Amino acid sequence: MGPLPTASPIGLHRVLSPPGVLPQAARRLDASPGLWPGETRLRVERLNLDAASYRQLHGKHHGDGAAVRGEVLEIIRTRGKMHNPVTGSGGMLVGVVEEGPAFPAGTRVATLVSLTLTPLVITSTTWDGLSEQVPCDGHAILFERSVAAELPDDLPVPLALAVMDVCGAPALTDRVVRRYRDPVVAVLGAAGKSGSLSLAAARRAGGRTIGVVVNEREAATVEGLADEVLVADARDAVALSDLRADVTVVCVDVPGCEHAAILATRDGGTVVFFSMATSFSAAALGAEGLGADVTMLIGNGYAPGHAELALRLLREEPGVRAAFEERLR
Numbered sequence: 001m002g003p004l005p006t007a008s009p010i011g012l013h014r015v016l017s018p019p020g021v022l023p024q025a026a027r028r029l030d031a032s033p034g035l036w037p038g039e040t041r042l043r044v045e046r047l048n049l050d051a052a053s054y055r056q057l058h059g060k061h062h063g064d065g066a067a068v069r070g071e072v073l074e075i076i077r078t079r080g081k082m083h084n085p086v087t088g089s090g091g092m093l094v095g096v097v098e099e100g101p102a103f104p105a106g107t108r109v110a111t112l113v114s115l116t117l118t119p120l121v122i123t124s125t126t127w128d129g130l131s132e133q134v135p136c137d138g139h140a141i142l143f144e145r146s147v148a149a150e151l152p153d154d155l156p157v158p159l160a161l162a163v164m165d166v167c168g169a170p171a172l173t174d175r176v177v178r179r180y181r182d183p184v185v186a187v188l189g190a191a192g193k194s195g196s197l198s199l200a201a202a203r204r205a206g207g208r209t210i211g212v213v214v215n216e217r218e219a220a221t222v223e224g225l226a227d228e229v230l231v232a233d234a235r236d237a238v239a240l241s242d243l244r245a246d247v248t249v250v251c252v253d254v255p256g257c258e259h260a261a262i263l264a265t266r267d268g269g270t271v272v273f274f275s276m277a278t279s280f281s282a283a284a285l286g287a288e289g290l291g292a293d294v295t296m297l298i299g300n301g302y303a304p305g306h307a308e309l310a311l312r313l314l315r316e317e318p319g320v321r322a323a324f325e326e327r328l329r
Contacts, residue, residue, distance in 0.1 A: 007036035009144035014119050016080070023143075024117035029080035031119035031141065038144035040100025042093075044122065045108075046157065047115065047134035048165045049091040051192065051253035052276035053084040054132045060086075065129030072134070076122050082115035089276035090115030091132070094151065094161050095140055102142055103150065108157075110164045111140070112147040112307060133158055133328075149307045160311070162193055162324055167310035169194035169274045170201035171303035173249055176270055177205035183246035186210040186264050188234040188257060190226060191218035194274050195251035196323035199225045200313045202247070210243060221326060225319040240264040250275050258283040259290070267293040274299040 007013050011023040014030045023029055035041055049057075049072070061067035076082050082090040092111045097103045111118060118140050125136035142148055151160050177185055185202040189195040190211030199222060202209050211226030212234055213219050219229045232239040235256040243264040248271045250261045255277040262283070265271050271294055273283065283296055314320050 007038050007144070009038060011117065011119075011143040011146075014141070014143075022117070023081075023119075024114065026081075027079065029119045031080035031121045031139075033121070033139050033141075035100060035141070038101065040102040040142040040146075041098045042095030042109065042111075042140045042142065043098050044093055044095040044120070044136060044138040044140050046094045046161060047082065047091055047136060048093065048161050049082070049132045049134065050087075050089045050165070050276055051132060053087045053089045053091065055253050056084065056087050063130075067129070069125070069127055069129035072129070073122060073125070076120055081118055081120050087276050088116070090118075092161075092165050093118070093120075093140060094157055098139070100142065102146075102148065108151045109148045110151055110161055110307075111142065112149055112164060112167070112302065114301070118142070118146070133161065147302060152311060155311070155314070158328055159314075159324060162328060163197070163310050163314050164307050166194035166197060166274075167306040168299055168301035168303060169249070169251065170197040170313055171306035171309050172272060172274075172297070172299050173198040173247075174201045174205045174309065175303065176272055176297070177202045177207045177247055179270075180207075180246045183207045184210065184244065185247045185249065186212060186240075186243050186245035187226070187249045187251060188212045188240075188261060188264075189250065189252035189275070190229075191221040191323060192251055192253065193324060193327060195249075196222065196225060196320050197310055197313055198249045198251060198274070200317045200320050201309070202249070203227070204313075207247065210245065212240065221323050222319070225317070225323070234260055236260055237263045245269060247272065250278065253277055255279060256282075259286045262287050262290055262292045262294060262296075265292070265294045270295045270297060272297045272299055
């Protein structure tokens with residue numbers, strides 16, 4: 001008899017296919033409830049699908065909530081995780097710890113790692129398929145290296161979940177903006193969750209902010225958060241070419257914004273892509289073709305203290321909270 005298999009702190013032992021890849025890249029994970037050493041099992045209460053994934057599914061099914069619901073449940077059933085095969089993205093979840101070393105049993109936590117690498121089973125849901133948040137019952141597995149945070153007691157669960165879903169955006173925005181002296185910071189998709197948080201973070205870090213939104217309704221949402229508001233299509237490179245921002249933050253959940261973001265940024269500036277709809281090839285080849293000397297960063301969703309920063313901005317910036325609450329209505 002050979003040696004017993006051991007648990008990997010990053011979840012390699014849960015990969016069913018193809019062999020030899022990380023859980024995020026896997027086609028299928030083992031989502032069985034039995035725990036390996038170092039793992040923690042959560043009783044799932046609510047999923048938060050990422051914006052790009054939900055928009056793609058909503059568009060594919062022409063707003064038919066039942067069809068969206070059916071496809072999400074089928075993805076989870078067949079893949080053992082929520083991993084949209086078109087956008088490559090998932091989201092995150094809230095659950096209560098049942099067993100494991102990460103937190104005491106009974107602790108309500110939000111996962112700060114993607115659903116694309118989180119073993120997940122959904123047994124029932126009342127979700128109508130018409131919003132990004134999915135109330136449900138089931139279980140999920142956290143690996144030893146999985147990042148999660150205890151939910152705050154002073155915020156409603158849907159609101160806290162929405163903030164923590166995008167908490168990497170303001171943290172990286174803060175870090176990048178502080179590298180410049182009195183920078184101009186343009187945020188594309190400024191009225192959304194990551195956009196409103198990034199606006200607030202950029203202003204606190206010393207930036208003069210420009211919020212780019214798609215219509216007048218969104219302009220009203222960010223009026224108190226941005227120093228200047230521009231109503232424009234974030235895919236329109238010509239419309240944004242005069243911004244000359246030092247830092248451009250892309251939070252739009254539709255594809256095709258890469259060239260506009262590059263042209264909006266001055267030479268020597270930085271473009272931060274937070275949207276899961278971003279095309280690496282479009283960004284790289286676009287910058288080359290435009291002769292643009294810009295640094296391009298992909299927001300990885302994690303930075304030390306990112307959840308605490310995002311929650312602090314929500315509590316202290318009324319405009320941020322208003323933007324989130326409007327989106328959740």
